Amino acid sequence: MDNQQVSEQLGGHHWLFRQNDDHFVRTGSQDGILALIFLASGELTTESMMLEQPKMTSWRYTTENQIQLLNSENEIVMQLSLPQVQEHRVVMTVKDSSDTFSYEPVIDENLNQRVIRQPEATDELAGPVLLDVSQQPNARLENFAETAQLTYRALDLDLTVKISWQSLYTFLIDHPNMTQVVIALDDYQNLSLQLDAIEKNTLYVDDALSMIALTADSDNLVQQLDFNLMIGWRPMLLEWISTLLELINTRKITSQQLNQVAYQYFPDRLYHGRQVTEKPGIISPESWLKKVNEGI
Numbered sequence: 001m002d003n004q005q006v007s008e009q010l011g012g013h014h015w016l017f018r019q020n021d022d023h024f025v026r027t028g029s030q031d032g033i034l035a036l037i038f039l040a041s042g043e044l045t046t047e048s049m050m051l052e053q054p055k056m057t058s059w060r061y062t063t064e065n066q067i068q069l070l071n072s073e074n075e076i077v078m079q080l081s082l083p084q085v086q087e088h089r090v091v092m093t094v095k096d097s098s099d100t101f102s103y104e105p106v107i108d109e110n111l112n113q114r115v116i117r118q119p120e121a122t123d124e125l126a127g128p129v130l131l132d133v134s135q136q137p138n139a140r141l142e143n144f145a146e147t148a149q150l151t152y153r154a155l156d157l158d159l160t161v162k163i164s165w166q167s168l169y170t171f172l173i174d175h176p177n178m179t180q181v182v183i184a185l186d187d188y189q190n191l192s193l194q195l196d197a198i199e200k201n202t203l204y205v206d207d208a209l210s211m212i213a214l215t216a217d218s219d220n221l222v223q224q225l226d227f228n229l230m231i232g233w234r235p236m237l238l239e240w241i242s243t244l245l246e247l248i249n250t251r252k253i254t255s256q257q258l259n260q261v262a263y264q265y266f267p268d269r270l271y272h273g274r275q276v277t278e279k280p281g282i283i284s285p286e287s288w289l290k291k292v293n294e295g296i
Helices: 003-010 105-111 139-147 162-173 234-247 255-265
Strands: 015-019 035-038 058-061 067-070 076-080 084-086 089-093 100-103 127-132 151-154 178-184 188-190 203-213 221-233 289-291
Touching (some): 127 139, 139 178, 162 234, 221 234
Parallel strands (some): 127 151, 127 178
Antiparallel strands (some): 058 067
């Protein structure tokens, strides 16, 4: 195998770094998970929200069939095996370690569209947007969009299945001029949503007045998050959706799985509570939204 063939294998993918081939490595409390992109020039780069690990700036292929990651002084920082298919992923293993870089071919086309092609926007959807994925005509959400100065768009998606999350990711990719985005699967009423209050590195969601255990054998309880409402800047939502697509390998996607991904990989970038949504019997003048007909 020559350098050109290796470059073709590595290019056009987000190679996500996992410690012990298990937990994703993040680049800091305000940034994303570590994901490298191998350029044909021999440089390493990353996508928005996934900042580059400072020590690794370039790569090269050696006659020993290894891929070396180099720092700015051209010193070897890490050595990797050639890519190998392992079940649903393509994996490179770090030499003398159980750490890996990997990507998932099944969803690779969606996860890497920013790398392999330009957005194919079919309209000029831009600025703040409300995406209605309630799967039925929803005049209340249209009114919400109008009062909050959002462009309304209805999408026929069933977010209990993975393929619809892939379609949602593609829609966000294909509309690069969107800024703040509200994704609603249920009836919500605008109370006082201010677009300039939405921070770029934060994922805002609804919640329930109940607690759950993230795993069957855990005694630690957390507040249950409700993903019938998701608010964030477009890059933040792209990172959130791409992460859950990479981690969840079932056809159906459950609320339990979404809670697990959110709490494990976005713990300090999640925001929920009474500033986001008002609850029956808990009135807050600062609440942005209210779910209509929510029971007490």
